[in-house]
Amino acid sequence: MDTKNRVTIQKVAAVAGVSKQTVSRVINNHPDVADITREQVQKVIDELGYHPSAVARSLTMQRTHTIAVVTAGLNLAGPSKVLHGLALKAEEAGYALLLKNLPGFQVEDYASLIRYFNEMQVEGVAWAVPDTNYQRLETIEKLAKLPMPVVYQGSAPIEGALYVTVDNYDGGCRATQHLIDQGYRHIAHISGPLSFGDAEARKTGWHDTLEKNGLHPVDAHWAEGDWNSASGAEAISRLLNTYPGMDAVFAGNDQMAIGAIEKLHESGLRVPEDIAFIGYDNIAESAYNSPPLTTMSQDFHLMGARTIEVLLEAINAQHTGKKPNTVKPVMLATDLIVRRSSIRTQ
Amino acid sequence: MDTKNRVTIQKVAAVAGVSKQTVSRVINNHPDVADITREQVQKVIDELGYHPSAVARSLTMQRTHTIAVVTAGLNLAGPSKVLHGLALKAEEAGYALLLKNLPGFQVEDYASLIRYFNEMQVEGVAWAVPDTNYQRLETIEKLAKLPMPVVYQGSAPIEGALYVTVDNYDGGCRATQHLIDQGYRHIAHISGPLSFGDAEARKTGWHDTLEKNGLHPVDAHWAEGDWNSASGAEAISRLLNTYPGMDAVFAGNDQMAIGAIEKLHESGLRVPEDIAFIGYDNIAESAYNSPPLTTMSQDFHLMGARTIEVLLEAINAQHTGKKPNTVKPVMLATDLIVRRSSIRTQ
DNA sequence: CTGAAAGCGCTAACAC
């Protein structure tokens, strides 16, 4: 109701008949307060419903205990799960999270972001924007001048920056190898938008693994999607024309795999009997697809949590004056989850 | 790098040879500054890389331009889409978003939340926690003493509170009616956890609509799931025993529908030929299920955006001293999306 | 153990 009449430390002091320092000592649990005084002050605090102002405190201490997290595409499964992990970990560490969700994946205005971080005096930045159009390097360059540490989540490892990422190239290799191990020899790929670093790395993994096994992929063997199921359906239609001999498909994510499989069913083709499938991400629905979808699993939640951990290390290093190079970046692995869609039936 | 040596308004003033008041006027675009002075000051600001401190400004102005958003289950599609809408709208309005993601759906500690809102001096609270165990009323009661407005997103309309919600009862009714209109007469229901207000309302819609049409649902005709695909599969297995005559199923969300359908396929049953299906939510995958899933669509993004709009109205009303009862709650509708899974095939 | 003074970085209100 009454925003105007905020109860201040001064008011509490006056009512309790002590100085505001004493009140300050009570709310900060300082030892040097007589038990009786502490009790009395606490009573007044409760009665008046006093809450110390984080704003005033931040001004005095020059510490906000706040982290900015920059995201994009929260409507997608991956980014929102990462945020979930980020938020829980930040909470646990007693840091407040300032959320900045970009309207698109492309960063339009670095200047305004930089202004924002500086004005809000956040103590660190968690950059959880999927890397598109190789803008990651540009981002790092632009954000290098920030006075607070930045941790980059996702995409490729980056020289000289702090990151928490997952090995997409390795994931692409192992997904492809799995199909080869099952005996497939005509393996197509439906990639995500190649403007995404993730999509590009997975595709390169597919390409290199085929080459390594003496199978020679050509352009007719892959098609580009946009991560959504609809684009998977379109991509498989194109591949049926350009690569009629294919016996297996590695899709850049589960959604596209699911869309493609449904399309094949409509065309009277069976999975995995006619064409086998492996997806990527292990979304909840993939286990209940028809047929259940083999996929590469990555732990988004953990990625978020680790990102905060690394950021906190960097923040602490900065505030204690330690050399920041003790903080190490993190590279997580993916898990192969084998389900029916990739099993060789013969 | 140098957190210690923040450039302050005083430093800018000194370098530019003016008073800090003049600098303040420049950064706030006050008219009463000579053009030459303005230019000079601006030049110093750019050179020194000065950024005004939002913290100091908040303390002086007693305005933080910050909104707290409380969420739970960001790993799920619904809540994260709502957050996406919330974040974009808040950004647009120039408000910072402080994210508080609860570790579970059950609110354990109101006191700490209340303390948080008060200490951070947020100007409003967007409560985007799915309503479980009818705790919504308790929440409203607990948060009633907050000095800032609160808008409740989701679940049922609430007397005397500001909310932005969607009519789940109506959605449940229309989903069921659609199956009846298609000619089905033995309609089962797989509900979400009944501790969720949403799940309960949809189930009641199913129940009442059957009654209205002279069909009499009994306990053997429904099963409870937990929103996940796995629970949908389990639920349909139970229903096959308790309600062998069923010819259609209304599932409380798409995930459970997808899980149940896959289970039926494994059992050699066909959808919709043997058992028809309608889901709820219209998740992206539902259009690419086998068969494509009929569902009730709700616009999570819009819900988030509207929540911020209502909250901003309330905040403005409070700060301009207007009577807050000019702010009206919002009730959104759902859309029926008809796909193959519910089409009567004779 | 407790209090008084100074200051964090900024803006509002008034002088000049």
Place this chain on the structure above:
DNA sequence: GTGTTAGCGCTTTCAG
């Protein structure tokens, strides 16, 4: 047009 004074709510010296 521009500068001065006071104060937002808190913590950090330093006295006592």
